[in-house]
Amino acid sequence: MARETLLLVEKCSHCFSWYDIASGERLHSLPLPDFPHEFVTDAAQRYAYVGHYGVETSGHTGAGGHSLLQIDIRSPKLVRSIDLSPFNRIHGLQMDQHDRLYALSEAQSTLLVLDQPDTDTAARRAVPSGGIKSHLFALTRDGQTAYCMNLLSHTVTKVKPWDPLFAPLACHPGQKPEGYCLSADEQTLFVSNRWSNTLCAIDTLSMTVQRSAPSRDDVTRIYRAADGRLFTSNYGDRSLSVVDPNHLGEVAYLPLGGRCIAMSMHPTQALAFVSLDSDRVAVLDTAELKVLRYIATQKEPDVSMVVML
Numbered sequence: 001m002a003r004e005t006l007l008l009v010e011k012c013s014h015c016f017s018w019y020d021i022a023s024g025e026r027l028h029s030l031p032l033p034d035f036p037h038e039f040v041t042d043a044a045q046r047y048a049y050v051g052h053y054g055v056e057t058s059g060h061t062g063a064g065g066h067s068l069l070q071i072d073i074r075s076p077k078l079v080r081s082i083d084l085s086p087f088n089r090i091h092g093l094q095m096d097q098h099d100r101l102y103a104l105s106e107a108q109s110t111l112l113v114l115d116q117p118d119t120d121t122a123a124r125r126a127v128p129s130g131g132i133k134s135h136l137f138a139l140t141r142d143g144q145t146a147y148c149m150n151l152l153s154h155t156v157t158k159v160k161p162w163d164p165l166f167a168p169l170a171c172h173p174g175q176k177p178e179g180y181c182l183s184a185d186e187q188t189l190f191v192s193n194r195w196s197n198t199l200c201a202i203d204t205l206s207m208t209v210q211r212s213a214p215s216r217d218d219v220t221r222i223y224r225a226a227d228g229r230l231f232t233s234n235y236g237d238r239s240l241s242v243v244d245p246n247h248l249g250e251v252a253y254l255p256l257g258g259r260c261i262a263m264s265m266h267p268t269q270a271l272a273f274v275s276l277d278s279d280r281v282a283v284l285d286t287a288e289l290k291v292l293r294y295i296a297t298q299k300e301p302d303v304s305m306v307v308m309l
Contacts, residue, residue: 002308006273007048007073008281009036012300016050016071019281021306024295028076032069038093038136038303040101041073045307047118048073049101051090052081058106058135058151064089068103070117074309084123087112092136096143102161104148109134111146113161130157130168138180138189147189147204149177156180156191158207171207173200179221181230183245190245192219192232199232199248213248216241223263223272225286231272233260240274242289252289256282264304275301 054065087105131150174193217236
């Protein structure tokens with residue numbers, strides 16, 4: 001019988017793991033090259049693709065990794081490593097509705113596209129991000145537009161991966177923009193600015209900041225719940241905030257007792273899985289804003305996803 005399983009990158013244990021959500025039991029761990037970070041899955045949830053970032057955080061120096069790691073979710077096994085050289089520090093990853101894979105090279109500030117990631121042996125196209133130290137990006141469902149978070153140029157840039165003549169369009173939302181979330185209609189991009197301690201809403205057509213509001217200390221990521229509420233992870237404050245998307249004001253607050261590294265939403269229930277730097281994942285009731293229990297993990301749990309296996 002199929003059971004709910006949490007896929008989880010454990011970046012300082014250098015592995016990809018499977019956890020039974022009901023019991024919290026770790027079912028498998030697959031060793032990977034040092035410091036894997038982000039991952040995505042295809043629509044059928046057959047494969048996971050993990051970016052080999054290769055250094056611990058964006059603040060660490062070094063060349064980092066230059067590969068995508070293709071994992072068979074059900075085996076479980078590492079199918080192959082896709083060499084993306086000379087593009088390195090592979091971090092932000094997204095897949096569009098056509099199962100095309102997009103990978104962001106932070107070191108080269110370049111967005112790469114694999115049309116058929118299950119068989120492609122290299123990127124089929126690449127476009128410059130138009131910024132410096134491009135860490136994460138938002139992607140429209142059709143894959144036609146991406147919005148890059150550029151940590152060192154302090155910009156958010158709009159790029160068109162399928163239009164080689166499109167010049168990146170930039171805006172300056174604040175200092176060190178990192179977190180992102182598109183609205184359901186993709187007309188608004190919400191961004192968190194870590195050094196400014198602000199949140200902002202950007203009109204995606206004009207790439208202008210429409211509104212801005214103060215955040216808690218070192219706001220890192222933004223996530224959108226099914227009901228439209230925004231959740232922000234406040235790294236410096238060791239907390240989560242619930243934010244109204246209309247005015248960006250905080251409407252609820254939850255101290256976590258640890259830094260939130262990443263968060264994923266349950267696909268059908270009012271639950272979220274919050275990866276903490278205390279080496280555990282908090283199972284969060286998003287309706288009541290309370291932690292139901294914890295899943296003990298290995299070192300530095302990061303990005304997660306719920307699948308049925």
